[in-house]
Structures are given as structure tokens and as C-alpha cells.
Amino acid sequence: MILVTGGAGATGSRSVIELLQAGHEVLVLDNFSSGTVEALQAVAAATGRDFDCVKGDVRDGAFLQRVFRENAIASVVHCAFVGGTVAGVSGGSGLSPLECYENNLAGTLILLQVMEEFGLKRLSLEFGGAGGSGAGAVDGGADGSVAAVQRLVADVCAADAEWVATFSH
Numbered sequence: 001m002i003l004v005t006g007g008a009g010a011t012g013s014r015s016v017i018e019l020l021q022a023g024h025e026v027l028v029l030d031n032f033s034s035g036t037v038e039a040l041q042a043v044a045a046a047t048g049r050d051f052d053c054v055k056g057d058v059r060d061g062a063f064l065q066r067v068f069r070e071n072a073i074a075s076v077v078h079c080a081f082v083g084g085t086v087a088g089v090s091g092g093s094g095l096s097p098l099e100c101y102e103n104n105l106a107g108t109l110i111l112l113q114v115m116e117e118f119g120l121k122r123l124s125l126e127f128g129g130a131g132g133s134g135a136g137a138v139d140g141g142a143d144g145s146v147a148a149v150q151r152l153v154a155d156v157c158a159a160d161a162e163w164v165a166t167f168s169h
């Protein structure tokens with residue numbers, strides 16, 4: 001089973017469709033800060049497949065531990081990112097830098113810690129709107145938090161060859 005964080009959002013729900021169509025079992029995890037039940041209903045309609053969804057936050061380590069304990073998760077697709085507030089950059093969420101870094105960097109840090117605790121070291125990161133776009137994008141992100149996430153994950157992978165991570169924007 002593949003866990004898709006932020007699976008009720010635009011980028012995440014597209015990933016869920018692709019994974020279901022490829023025959024994978026999927027579990028969606030989303031705090032529904034911007035994700036919607038309608039997006040999940042559209043996934044079900046497009047694929048004709050059933051999948052479960054748990055409501056909760058990637059920053060909640062105890063919640064993540066429960067999810068990993070109760071489900072046979074083989075890998076994680078991490079899409080639970082929020083956009084920055086840099087003027088003129090798409091994907092802006094209206095959140096402050098502190099809120100963005102907390103969502104994106106702290107959320108990823110806690111997710112990685114719990115994954116490692118469960119011996120799970122396969123991760124795809126899909127930044128979607130949080131990655132920014134066009135000439136205004138800074139270091140691959142609408143604010144520095146996406147670059148910080150990439151650096152964190154790169155350092156974790158460099159220190160332990162068992163970790164496998166891919167990025168897409």
C-alpha cells in the first residue's frame with residue numbers, strides 16, 4: 001500500500017489517480033486545510049477504485065505512528081505542502097513564512113522520523129504549487145521552505161544509502 005500525504009489536494013489527487021490506475025492500493029492522509037472531499041470523490045469516479053482516507057496532520061508524530069502501525073505501507077508519496085507568500089509567485093497560500101516552514105519543513109521532518117522508525121525509506125516528494133513556477137520561483141520554491149525540504153531529504157539520503165527519494169515539481 002502507498003501512503004499519499006496531501007492526497008485530497010490538486011497534486012496529490014492526480015498522483016492517487018495514477019497510482020490506482022497502475023493497480024496500487026492507496027491510503028490518503030490529509031488534514032483538509034485546502035484538500036477537499038470532492039477531489040477524493042473525483043478520484044473514485046475517475047478510477048472506479050475504492051481507497052481509504054485518514055484525516056490528520058503530518059506534523060502529528062503520534063498520529064503518523066498509528067497510521068504506520070495499522071497499515072502495511074510500502075512507500076510514501078508526500079504532497080502535503082503549502083505555497084509561500086513571495087509576491088508574484090504562483091502557489092501562494094497567504095500563510096506567513098513561519099507557517100510555511102512549519103507545514104513544509106517540520107511536516108517533512110516528522111514524516112521522515114516516523115518513516116525511519118518503521119524502517120520505511122522510500123519517498124517521492126511532489127511539491128505542486130508550493131514549488132512555485134516561472135521567473136519568480138526561488139531555488140525551486142515559492143519560498144525557501146521547498147529548498148529547505150529538498151536539502152533535508154538530500155542530507156538524509158546521503159547519510160544512509162537505504163533511503164531512496166525522488167522529487168517532482
Ligand SMILES: O=c1ccn([C@@H]2O[C@H](COP(=O)(O)OP(=O)(O)O[C@H]3O[C@H](CO)[C@H](O)[C@H](O)[C@H]3O)[C@@H](O)[C@H]2O)c(=O)[nH]1
Pocket residue numbers: 005006007008009010011012029030031032033034035036056057058059079080081082091103107127128129130
Ligand atoms: O500540513 C499539511 C499541508 C497541506 N496538506 C494538504 O496537502 C494538500 C496540498 O494540495 P493543494 O491543492 O493545496 O496544493 P497543490 O500544490 O496540490 O495544488 C496547487 O498547485 C497546483 C499547481 O501544481 C494548482 O495551481 C492548484 O490549483 C493549487 O492548489 C491539500 O490537500 C492539503 O489539505 C496537509 O494534509 N497537511
